[in-house]
Amino acid sequence: xxxxxxxxxxxxxxxxxxxxxxxxxxxxxxxxxxxxxxxxxxxxxxxxxxxxxxxxxxxxxxxxxxxxxxxxxxxxxxxxxxxxxxxxxxxxxxxxxxxxxxxxxxxxxxxxxxxxxxxxxxxxxxxxxxxxxxxxxxxxxxxxxxxxxxxxxxxxxxxxxxxxxxxxxxxxxxxxxxxxxxxxxxxxxxxxxxxxxxxxxxxxxxxxxxxxxxxxxxxxxxxxx
Amino acid sequence: xxxxxxxxxxxxxxxxxxxxxxxxxxxxxxxxxxxxxxxxxxxxxxxxxxxxxxxxxxxxxxxxxxxxxxxxxxxxxxxxxxxxxxxxxxxxxxxxxxxxxxxxxxxxxxxxxxxxxxxxxxxxxxxxxxxxxxxxxxxxxxxxxxxxxxxxxxxxxxxxxxxxxxxxxxxxxxxxxxxxxxxxxxxxxxxxxxxxxxxxxxxxxxxxxxxxxxxxxxxxxxxxx
DNA sequence: CCAAAAGTGTTCACAGTACACCCATGT
DNA sequence: ACATGGGTGTACTGTGAACACTTTTGG
Numbered sequence: 001x002x003x004x005x006x007x008x009x010x011x012x013x014x015x016x017x018x019x020x021x022x023x024x025x026x027x028x029x030x031x032x033x034x035x036x037x038x039x040x041x042x043x044x045x046x047x048x049x050x051x052x053x054x055x056x057x058x059x060x061x062x063x064x065x066x067x068x069x070x071x072x073x074x075x076x077x078x079x080x081x082x083x084x085x086x087x088x089x090x091x092x093x094x095x096x097x098x099x100x101x102x103x104x105x106x107x108x109x110x111x112x113x114x115x116x117x118x119x120x121x122x123x124x125x126x127x128x129x130x131x132x133x134x135x136x137x138x139x140x141x142x143x144x145x146x147x148x149x150x151x152x153x154x155x156x157x158x159x160x161x162x163x164x165x166x167x168x169x170x171x172x173x174x175x176x177x178x179x180x181x182x183x184x185x186x187x188x189x190x191x192x193x194x195x196x197x198x199x200x201x202x203x204x205x206x207x208x209x210x211x212x213x214x215x216x217x218x219x220x221x222x223x224x225x
Numbered sequence: 226x227x228x229x230x231x232x233x234x235x236x237x238x239x240x241x242x243x244x245x246x247x248x249x250x251x252x253x254x255x256x257x258x259x260x261x262x263x264x265x266x267x268x269x270x271x272x273x274x275x276x277x278x279x280x281x282x283x284x285x286x287x288x289x290x291x292x293x294x295x296x297x298x299x300x301x302x303x304x305x306x307x308x309x310x311x312x313x314x315x316x317x318x319x320x321x322x323x324x325x326x327x328x329x330x331x332x333x334x335x336x337x338x339x340x341x342x343x344x345x346x347x348x349x350x351x352x353x354x355x356x357x358x359x360x361x362x363x364x365x366x367x368x369x370x371x372x373x374x375x376x377x378x379x380x381x382x383x384x385x386x387x388x389x390x391x392x393x394x395x396x397x398x399x400x401x402x403x404x405x406x407x408x409x410x411x412x413x414x415x416x417x418x419x420x421x422x423x424x425x426x427x428x429x430x431x432x433x434x435x436x437x438x439x440x441x442x443x444x445x446x447x448x449x450x
Numbered sequence: 451c452c453a454a455a456a457g458t459g460t461t462c463a464c465a466g467t468a469c470a471c472c473c474a475t476g477t
Numbered sequence: 478a479c480a481t482g483g484g485t486g487t488a489c490t491g492t493g494a495a496c497a498c499t500t501t502t503g504g
Contacts, residue, residue, distance in 0.1 A: 004265055006319040010276045012237035015311075015322055040229055051235045054320065058311040084309040084324050086240075086283040094231040095279065097240055097322075099309050168483070185485070186467065193465090208482030209474040393456070410458070411494065418492095433455030434501040 014096040017062045018049030018085075018136065020143035021076065021103040022126060022177075024160045029176040030123040031140060032105070032112060033132070034069050037119045040092050041133035045124070047140065049098065050116075062101040070112045070121035077159035078104040082146045083139075090135050100139045102146055104159040127179050144177075151177050155196055158216055166204055166211035167191065239321040242287045243274030243310075243361065245368035246301065246328040247351060247402075249385045254401040255348040256365060257330070257337060258357070259294050262344045265317050266358035270349070272365065274323065275341075287326040295337045295346040301328040302384035307371045308364075315360050325364045327371055329384040352404050369402075376402050380421055383441055391429055391436035392416065 021032040033045040048069040052061040059079055066072060079101055086097040112121040124130060129140060150156045157173045158165075171187050191197065198217040203210035246257040258270040273294040277286040284304055291297060304326055311322040337346040349355060354365060375381045382398045383390075396412050416422065423442040428435040 004318045006239050006321070007276075010239040010241075010321070011279050013240045013277070014231050014235040015238045015240070016235075051232075052238070052311070054236050055313045057313060058309070058322075081309060084283070084306060086277070086324065088280045088282060093229045096231070096235070097283075097324075099311065099322075166483085183467075183469085184483085185469085188484080189486095190466080205475075206482080207476070208480080209476095209484075211483055391456085408494075408496080409456085410496085413457080414459095415493080430502075431455080432503070433453080434457075434503095436456060 011095070014091075014094060015052045016049055016096050016098040017052060017058060017065060017101060018047040018098050018139055019062050019066050019101045019103050020047055020140055021066060021072070021105055022143075022147060022160075023105040023123065024107060024173055024176050025123060027172040027176055029126040029144075029179070031126040031129060031143075032066075032070060032072070032121065033124050033129070034121045035119040036133055037117045043119065044133040045130050046133040047100075047136045048118075048121070052099075058099050059101070062099075062103070066103065068116045069118050071115055072105060072112055074106055076103040077106050078102070078156055080146075080150075083142050085135060085139060087135070098139075100143065102143050102150075104147075104156060106159060107161055147177055155194075158196075164200055164202070164213045164215050166213060168211060170214075236320070239316075239319060240277045241274055241321050241323040242277060242283060242290060242326060243272040243323050243364055244287050244291050244326045244328050245272055245365055246291060246297070246330055247368075247372060247385075248330040248348065249332060249398055249401050250348060252397045252401055254351040254369075254404070256351040256354060256368075257291075257295060257297070257346065258349050258354070259346045260344040261358055262342045268344065269358040270355050271358040272325075272361045273343075273346070277324075283324050284326070287324075287328070291328065292340075294341045294343050296340055297330060297337055299331055302331050303327070303329040303381055305371075305375075308367050310360060310364060312360070323364075325368065327368050327375075329372075329381060331384060332386055372402055380419075383421075389425055389427070389438045389440050391438060393436055395439075 023030055032048065034048050036042050036044055036046050048065050050065045050069065052058065058081060062079060063076070066076065081099055082102050084097060084099045088095055090096070112123070126140070126144060129137070132140065147156070151174065157170060157177070160173045161169060167188055170191065171182060171184065174187065175181055196217050197214040200213045200215050202213045204213055248255055257273065259273050261267055261269055261271050273290050275290045275294065277283065283306060287304060288301070291301065306324055307327050309322060309324045313320055315321070337348070351365070351369060354362070357365065376399065382395060382402070385398045386394060392413055395416065396407060396409065399412065400406055421442050422439040425438045425440050427438045429438055
């Protein structure tokens with residue numbers, strides 16, 4: 001075998017990842033954004049992201065950017081590449097191709113602060129975001145579409161919640177992601193028929209009647225692909 | 226606005242596209258492969274692909290590679306990015322990230338010859354391909370999965386056929402892509418209920434009873450996304 | 451008249467939808 | 478006692494699956 005190296009005709013481009021990280025807050029789907037501290041688009045809000053490092057896999061880069069640009073308390077429960085944005089004009093600094101990722105953060109991971117060279121980080125309503133830098137509005141649109149597809153298909157809804165949760169809580173996840181309300185009886189019937197939940201016997205008290213707590217049944221798989 | 230250029234921390238990687246181009250032949254789903262003429266993997270079969278050029282959009286690069294590495298007679302009827310492969314070790318020449326595309330070529334586009342620096346090009350059974358270079362077996366697997374998803378969802382099956390076709394022909398497309406047989410009566414019922422086909426009045430003769438020819442009904446959309 | 455392929459209907463099971471009231475607890 | 482949210486069942490409708498015979502043509 002001869003010595004192999006990148007052939008001269010290979011265009012070198014900047015390779016970046018962007019991450020649309022979602023969580024539920026007060027029944028609303030929210031997305032994690034950072035405020036840019038540098039040109040271009042300084043002071044605009046953007047999806048966390050940055051350049052992939054040599055030897056780093058794409059999903060590793062996505063995790064690293066999430067951890068360094070924002071301070072999130074917990075690990076993402078789901079991380080998935082969903083589209084690659086490569087229009088030559090999408091970034092004024094040159095040819096930068098971004099592999100966009102979708103992440104789900106569990107409830108409780110709400111405290112974020114800016115890190116790295118950002119001015120800050122915060123959660124925003126995913127269905128009504130502020131003006132975003134670059135083509136990030138298009139990336140976010142597509143991320144929400146993919147999230148809605150995955151929701152039922154891959155019991156992704158559970159990743160938004162702590163280990164033990166009530167059915168009304170699970171329903172608010174569905175409603176927040178789909179951005180519409182669902183019938184309570186049909187929802188419960190459908191979810192329980194899947195057999196992926198097990199009642200834990202405990203109950204959660206609050207205002208009104210206490211709710212049954214459920215957990216992921218053992219033997220329930222954690223979403224393929 | 227200041228002068229903008231790629232920041233120094235931006236890793237430069239080789240950016241490539243690969244194309245899994247499918248067509249139907251004799252009731253079988255086939256994929257277009259090229260035989261590599263250069264190291265690494267010289268003489269192995271691979272998906273057509275190559276480096277994106279400066280200023281070129283990803284889908285343009287995919288079309289160009291398809292046209293220069295193989296001589297296909299017609300335009301692809303469908304071209305869609307479906308996954309980006311970026312494992313650092315996937316190519317021994319260095320860090321090369323490949324945005325993989327799925328293409329559908331219409332029936333009749335069967336004549337291919339090698340072009341560029343390939344030794345040749347040919348069609349192979351998509352469900353039983355030869356040994357492939359790099360990680361192209363994984364890319365092909367994922368391409369077939371996406372094709373199966375899109376088939377019904379986005380009436381992609383029509384793109385495999387000429388303008389006028391019979392229902393039995395359409396059924397062989399479904400069967401070839403899904404790699405299983407379907408019930409004739411249920412298939413016809415389901416397809417006709419969608420209302421996207423219009424009988425053309427003509428019939429196609431051959432052995433046995435002549436079949437009704439259909440066309441895409443006007444007003445039927447050509448698959449979103 | 452025979453071979454070959456096209457064409458045709460009914461029944462059943464399951465899933466999704468619409469819809470309204472009672473229950474358990476805290477205050 | 479009342480306010481608050483949790484929990485429950487039934488009827489209807491549409492869709493997908495199983496299943497066998499008749500029709501039309503060419504040779």
